[in-house]
Amino acid sequence: MVVWSPLRFNSGQEIANRFVIAPLTTNSSHEDGTATESELEFVRRRAATGFGAVISSATYVEQGGRSWQGTGAAHNGHLSSLRRLAEAMRAAGGLAILQIYDGGRIARPDLIGEQSLRAPSAIASLRPGAKTPRAMTADEVESLIASFREAASLARKAGFDGVEIHGANHYAVHQFFSPRANQRVDHWGGSLARRMNFPLAVAQTVRDALGPKLIARIRITPLEAERDGYTLEDSKLLCDELAKLNLDYISVSLDDYRLSRPTGEARVYDRPVERTNTPAESPITAFARVIAGRCAVMASGGIKTCVDAEGAIKLGADLVAVGRAVVVDPEWLSKVRSKNEASILAGLPKDELQIADALSIPPPMVTYLLSRPGWIPRL
Numbered sequence: 166m167v168v169w170s171p172l173r174f175n176s177g178q179e180i181a182n183r184f185v186i187a188p189l190t191t192n193s194s195h196e197d198g199t200a201t202e203s204e205l206e207f208v209r210r211r212a213a214t215g216f217g218a219v220i221s222s223a224t225y226v227e228q229g230g231r232s233w234q235g236t237g238a239a240h241n242g243h244l245s246s247l248r249r250l251a252e253a254m255r256a257a258g259g260l261a262i263l264q265i266y267d268g269g270r271i272a273r274p275d276l277i278g279e280q281s282l283r284a285p286s287a288i289a290s291l292r293p294g295a296k297t298p299r300a301m302t303a304d305e306v307e308s309l310i311a312s313f314r315e316a317a318s319l320a321r322k323a324g325f326d327g328v329e330i331h332g333a334n335h336y337a338v339h340q341f342f343s344p345r346a347n348q349r350v351d352h353w354g355g356s357l358a359r360r361m362n363f364p365l366a367v368a369q370t371v372r373d374a375l376g377p378k379l380i381a382r383i384r385i386t387p388l389e390a391e392r393d394g395y396t397l398e399d400s401k402l403l404c405d406e407l408a409k410l411n412l413d414y415i416s417v418s419l420d421d422y423r424l425s426r427p428t429g430e431a432r433v434y435d436r437p438v439e440r441t442n443t444p445a446e447s448p449i450t451a452f453a454r455v456i457a458g459r460c461a462v463m464a465s466g467g468i469k470t471c472v473d474a475e476g477a478i479k480l481g482a483d484l485v486a487v488g489r490a491v492v493v494d495p496e497w498l499s500k501v502r503s504k505n506e507a508s509i510l511a512g513l514p515k516d517e518l519q520i521a522d523a524l525s526i527p528p529p530m531v532t533y534l535l536s537r538p539g540w541i542p543r544l
């Protein structure tokens with residue numbers, strides 16, 4: 166079966182099987198962006214089941230862009246924490262990939278301190294209660310690109326096998342590509358071609374910082390659910406340009422790999438997502454066709470069984486990322502491998518007190534998971 170077979174990336178690195186732990190924010194790092202023992206244990210236990218690769222939780226590149234109380238790769242002070250993270254992620258020898266991000270307009274004011282929210286344009290996110298950011302100056306845009314470069318260098322020094330740029334889910338890279346969030350009229354916005362400039366500059370600088378032998382990847386939301394958002398046709402053009410940069414894979418971020426359903430920006434977790442911009446073809450198939458073998462394609466969203474994983478591969482993916490299934494059942498992959506899927510835990514235990522200890526989930530993460538009913542299943 167393809168899912169258990171190895172794959173060699175453009176960088177020459179090999180992944181032993183096609184299962185990858187999706188980036189999963191635990192919201193439970195120390196305030197200074199260093200990893201806590203409980204979040205390392207969350208990762209270690211799941212990685213130990215033999216995933217081909219493990220992607221870290223979103224790790225900030227600048228203090229002013231923090232959307233979570235997660236890990237940082239913003240300065241040398243983060244290096245030893247990053248080393249410990251890479252080690253935990255390699256518990257069974259899988260590839261360790263650091264996901265790096267900036268929150269832009271969805272950074273959390275309580276985390277960024279005195280600094281003001283900054284984003285491509287002075288337009289508030291659709292999230293309830295969102296504050297209006299100020300538009301970044303051209304110098305600040307250049308300096309954010311340099312921060313992504315610095316974070317990639319730190320990842321290399323810390324011993325990661327590669328870096329994934331978080332270009333999805335309404336964070337800053339996504340915002341620069343979005344006509345809803347980016348109404349600049351300089352090099353970084355004003356036309357579809359110019360809205361591509363920031364994602365492409367970040368991808369190029371990360372590739373340069375890593376060198377040709379480490380894995381460079383980017384995660385993309387393939388279209389925006391909002392009526393005036395970018396379409397699949399737009400992101401196929403971006404994907405084509407990204408594929409020219411010798412990346413190792415492009416990851417398609419969806420809630421359910423079977424549906425063309427990205428996460429809406431104003432998402433309320435106990436209601437179904439309103440879909441307006443839905444293309445007829447699967448974004449996974451569309452991206453695979455545009456990429457045409459120049460790099461690998463990773464799918465995610467709703468993968469709960471081996472059949473699901475094979476289904477995503479049939480649509481054109483080379484790899485699958487697994488999120489909620491592995492949050493809820495740390496031994497998910499072992500059960501899939503031993504064909505014991507009937508014993509997979511289908512939801513978080515009813516008794517809240519059991520969740521943290523039994524499943525090795527840091528307590529702040531338990532609180533955040535339970536605040537999103539309907540998104541994380543409960544038994």
Ligand SMILES: Cc1cc2nc3c(=O)[nH]c(=O)nc-3n(C[C@H](O)[C@H](O)[C@H](O)COP(=O)(O)O)c2cc1C
Nearest residue numbers: 187188189190222223420465466467468487488489
């Ligand atoms: C608790 C939790 C935290 C997440 N954190 C991140 C993150 O840090 N970066 C990211 O790109 N996606 C993040 N996601 C999205 C997942 O990586 C994944 O794309 C999504 O949950 C759909 O896949 P699934 O159905 O297998 O969970 C998170 C999802 C969950 C459930």
